[in-house]
Amino acid sequence: MRILIAEDEPVLASQLKKTLTSEGLTVDVAIDGAEAQYLGETEPYDVIILDLGLPIRDGLTVLKNLRSGGNETSILILTARNDWTDRVDGLDAGADDYLTKPFHMAELSARVRALIRRKAGKSTPVFSKDNVSFDTRTNQVMVEGIPINLTSQEVAVLSYLFHNSGRLVSRTELSDHIYQHEGDRDSNTIAVFVNRLRNKLGSDLIETVRGRGYVIKAIT
Amino acid sequence: MTSLRARAVTGGILWAVAIIVLGLAGLSSYLASQTQARFVEVLETRLSQAVVAVSNNSATTTDLESAIGDLVYQVPYSGQYWQVENDDGAIYMSPSLNDEQLPRPSGQRQGMTRSEISGPNGEPLFVIAQWISVSDGSDWHVQVASSLRRFEEEQVVLRNTLLTAFAFVAFVSVLAALTQVAVVLRPLNQLREEVSGRWEHDDGLEVDSYPIEVAPLVNDINSLMERNREIMRRSRRQAADLAHAIKTPSAIMRNELEMLDMSGAGVQDATDALDRLDAQLKRSFARMRADGTDAAIGVATNLDTALGRMERAFTALARNEGKEFAADVAPGLRVRMDQSDFEEVMGNLLDNALKWASSKVNLKAAQIDDGLIMIKITDDGPGIPKDEIPKATLGGQRLDVSKPGTGLGLAIAQDLIHAYGGKILLAKDEDLGGLAVHIRLRNVPAKRTD
Numbered sequence: 294m295r296i297l298i299a300e301d302e303p304v305l306a307s308q309l310k311k312t313l314t315s316e317g318l319t320v321d322v323a324i325d326g327a328e329a330q331y332l333g334e335t336e337p338y339d340v341i342i343l344d345l346g347l348p349i350r351d352g353l354t355v356l357k358n359l360r361s362g363g364n365e366t367s368i369l370i371l372t373a374r375n376d377w378t379d380r381v382d383g384l385d386a387g388a389d390d391y392l393t394k395p396f397h398m399a400e401l402s403a404r405v406r407a408l409i410r411r412k413a414g415k416s417t418p419v420f421s422k423d424n425v426s427f428d429t430r431t432n433q434v435m436v437e438g439i440p441i442n443l444t445s446q447e448v449a450v451l452s453y454l455f456h457n458s459g460r461l462v463s464r465t466e467l468s469d470h471i472y473q474h475e476g477d478r479d480s481n482t483i484a485v486f487v488n489r490l491r492n493k494l495g496s497d498l499i500e501t502v503r504g505r506g507y508v509i510k511a512i513t
Numbered sequence: 514m515t516s517l518r519a520r521a522v523t524g525g526i527l528w529a530v531a532i533i534v535l536g537l538a539g540l541s542s543y544l545a546s547q548t549q550a551r552f553v554e555v556l557e558t559r560l561s562q563a564v565v566a567v568s569n570n571s572a573t574t575t576d577l578e579s580a581i582g583d584l585v586y587q588v589p590y591s592g593q594y595w596q597v598e599n600d601d602g603a604i605y606m607s608p609s610l611n612d613e614q615l616p617r618p619s620g621q622r623q624g625m626t627r628s629e630i631s632g633p634n635g636e637p638l639f640v641i642a643q644w645i646s647v648s649d650g651s652d653w654h655v656q657v658a659s660s661l662r663r664f665e666e667e668q669v670v671l672r673n674t675l676l677t678a679f680a681f682v683a684f685v686s687v688l689a690a691l692t693q694v695a696v697v698l699r700p701l702n703q704l705r706e707e708v709s710g711r712w713e714h715d716d717g718l719e720v721d722s723y724p725i726e727v728a729p730l731v732n733d734i735n736s737l738m739e740r741n742r743e744i745m746r747r748s749r750r751q752a753a754d755l756a757h758a759i760k761t762p763s764a765i766m767r768n769e770l771e772m773l774d775m776s777g778a779g780v781q782d783a784t785d786a787l788d789r790l791d792a793q794l795k796r797s798f799a800r801m802r803a804d805g806t807d808a809a810i811g812v813a814t815n816l817d818t819a820l821g822r823m824e825r826a827f828t829a830l831a832r833n834e835g836k837e838f839a840a841d842v843a844p845g846l847r848v849r850m851d852q853s854d855f856e857e858v859m860g861n862l863l864d865n866a867l868k869w870a871s872s873k874v875n876l877k878a879a880q881i882d883d884g885l886i887m888i889k890i891t892d893d894g895p896g897i898p899k900d901e902i903p904k905a906t907l908g909g910q911r912l913d914v915s916k917p918g919t920g921l922g923l924a925i926a927q928d929l930i931h932a933y934g935g936k937i938l939l940a941k942d943e944d945l946g947g948l949a950v951h952i953r954l955r956n957v958p959a960k961r962t963d
Contacts, residue, residue, distance in 0.1 A: 308765065378853040
């Protein structure tokens with residue numbers, strides 16, 4: 294899952310990135326409104342965390358521009374202002390949720406995960422298929438109730454496929470959602486991660502549609 | 514300071530009194546002199562008649578009486594008299610003297626003399642006398658007299674008539690002054706009504722609809738209103754900038770503390786201190802906002818717009834939490850409150866309701882009578898026990914720490930509502946079973962279209 298953090302305060306942006314990355318999410322950072330809008334328009338993010346007080350172009354304008362351009366990415370606005378008017382402006386302009394500074398990092402990551410789940414049309418935080426379960430809150434994967442250790446890339450691939458279960462996902466789409474904007478993208482490595490997941494979780498979980506991609510069929 | 518109306522009326526009355534006094538004095542003096550001249554002229558004519566009669570009929574008294582035959586000389590004490598005497602001391606007089614004599618001539622034989630004397634029965638008389646020589650060589654003293662009492666009575670009647678006429682003129686003048694004052698002051702009265710009316714609305718006054726004398730004042734009032742709004746906007750912007758400047762570093766510190774906490778370092782005291790700092794900041798900014806509402810004159814919020822925004826925002830937030838949000842807002846309502854303050858109140862209250870609701874939050878707004886609008890927010894959460902309601906609105910008192918928050922939402926809403934003269938009441942909602950927040954605010958009639 295790819296997240297864009299649009300935050301001009303470098304320390305806070307770095308803290309956010311560190312936290313979300315540690316939770317298996319792929320994070321890009323934009324330090325001003327113009328960059329945020331450019332990345333939002335050109336990269337397939339799953340969630341955009343948008344500070345309203347951005348330099349060059351304020352967050353509200355970025356939000357309106359993205360929505361008017363047909364971008365439907367889930368957007369969580371961050372505001373340091375007290376006014377409800379700011380939050381209502383944001384929600385009215387198409388934001389999906391808001392968080393006011395200062396906030397608890399745990400609350401932020403819970404909101405981000407909830408937005409990802411809702412976008413995927415999933416209401417529960419734990420996805421299960423056959424004997425495999427995946428807890429989106431902790432990234433904990435279990436087979437027959439036994440915890441399985443996965444690398445962060447493996448978690449990223451599994452999480453994206455679970456969130457998009459029932460839908461065919463191409464290698465390109467997968468790499469778009471697990472690599473950073475300026476990261477080294479190699480769609481061949483996706484096949485490597487999928488093979489490792491099959492070895493660890495069983496070969497039935499992820500199905501390959503030859504030449505087109507992968508799918509996790511209906512989950513509970 | 515004395516009112517313009519009182520000044521104008523007092524000035525008008527003083528002016529009318531001055532004109533009446535001067536006019537009355539001048540006119541009555543002129544008419545009195547005219548009357549007096551006429552009186553003397555008539556008497557001189559009577560003297561001429563007597564002189565002619567004496568010249569022709571000096572021989573006998575009977576002839577004189579018939580020669581000066583005016584009827585007024587026949588009636589006793591009629592006020593009109595004549596008396597004639599010759600060198601020999603023979604005296605002839607009008608029957609009206611009833612045998613009482615007018616004063617005898619003094620030694621010197623001057624021409625015509627005029628004098629005022631006391632006549633029969635003490636009656637004041639004006640006398641004209643003259644010595645004449647007739648053809649037989651004898652000298653005659655001829656005098657005619659007329660009562661001044663009647664003349665004075667005529668003067669009194671004349672003065673009274675004039676006084677009545679001038680009193681009427683004075684009355685009409687005062688009425689005219691009052692009418693003029695009303696006409697002149699009408700634009701000012703209109704201005705006063707419009708200023709208090711427009712305070713309730715938003716736009717400035719229309720300068721073109723006032724006379725050019727009042728237009729500069731109208732311009733000044735418009736500038737003052739705009740300046741007030743600008744002061745409020747600027748102070749809010751500064752407060753918001755300050756909040757922004759403080760909160761981001763606070764968020765950074767909080768995150769560092771959380772990471773230290775996860776690594777096992779003891780940071781509870783520091784976290785508590787940061788919590789207090791954040792809560793205090795929030796409270797202070799809310800207080801600054803409530804205090805700043807004094808400058809919020811001439812503001813009104815259209816509930817169609819403001820609650821429409823709230824409805825869209827909270828429908829999205831409720832959906833995030835898998836809850837239901839429903840709004841029922843009567844169209845065309847306006848409250849005397851700055852829109853951002855109103856949204857601050859509604860945001861805090863709806864946020865609280867959504868946080869505590871099990872599945873449902875309702876918002877309702879309606880006009881309950883001419884001057885009042887009732888807004889009701891209800892939820893199906895646990896509500897607040899009756900005895901804890903006062904604590905809930907104190908601020909900083911979290912009744913339940915199981916959910917995140919500062920416990921300031923209700924207090925902030927209450928401060929703002931009170932600042933605008935509204936009322937807020939917490940109760941148990943009979944329908945949904947949770948908390949019901951009732952807000953009463955003054956209605957602002959829709960802006961006039963004329």
